[in-house]
Amino acid sequence: MRHDPRPGFGDRLSAVFTAWGQLCVGIDPHAALLEAWGLPDSAAGAREFGLRVVEASVDRAGIVKPQIAFYERHGAAGYAALEEVLAAARAAGLLVIADVKRGDLGTSVDAYADAWLMPGSPLEADAMTVVAYQGLGSLDGVIDRAERFGKGLFVLAATSNPEAKLTQTARRADGLSVAAGVVADVAARNAGLSTAALGSVGVVVGATIALSEFGIGTEALSGMPVLAPGFGHQGARIAQLPELFGSEAQNVLVSASRSILSAGPAGLAGAIDAHVAEVAACRA
């Protein structure tokens, strides 16, 4: 029998769901939000913004998702700010998903995993988003690292943006849609790697899409964490969670950024509480 030195990400995620529910609070310091919050459009502003979201999330929600693009746009100083936000969130016990959407051939994408998942890395997170358009096999090294370090991965399958449909509903050589193929490949990898009820490799499925139009049945998502952006600002309603994901709604991370962040610093805690309550109400 295999000996797992660290608890798997799936197990940690399940514990967070039980303790705090399924809301994932986005940390997206858009320039417009920085202005609305009275913060400068700079690395210092993005740092302050991120730290305030972390502070408001503690004891209210269990998961945060920094969107790395909004730190990267400030260059090296943005990355330094991000390091502080990531460290503060992890030190506070929040589960941190780095929304970085990395993908490449094996050796290069492995280095991304070292950056975002390796214990002790300045950018260490608990999970990262990845892209499998070079084949799920290109992520073998990343998946191995995730398993070894007790970390998680979310592979883009059917994304929330409308422009994605043309590509993600295209047929692969095996007849599956690109989106359904990613889901099937992830399910196969989880089956081989984890005995946990919830695997450590999950998928990104937008809450704005109709799964059936992408050739995905909800049962295909069984046992895998599903990161679902698109709630709030992009139009999906949290109340639709059961209708969108059926029995697999229990595995969904309900991701919302602007619908929470637009409440401003004074309204932030209340907005998080309201989102948490809405998720809990439709899961009851």
Ligand SMILES: O=c1ccn([C@@H]2O[C@H](COP(=O)(O)O)[C@@H](O)[C@H]2O)c(=O)[nH]1
């Ligand atoms: O399919 C996807 C994948 C990622 N995202 C990211 O999630 C947030 C959504 O922000 P909102 O303000 O709640 O719309 C953002 O960081 C996206 O880059 C996504 O929207 N869709």
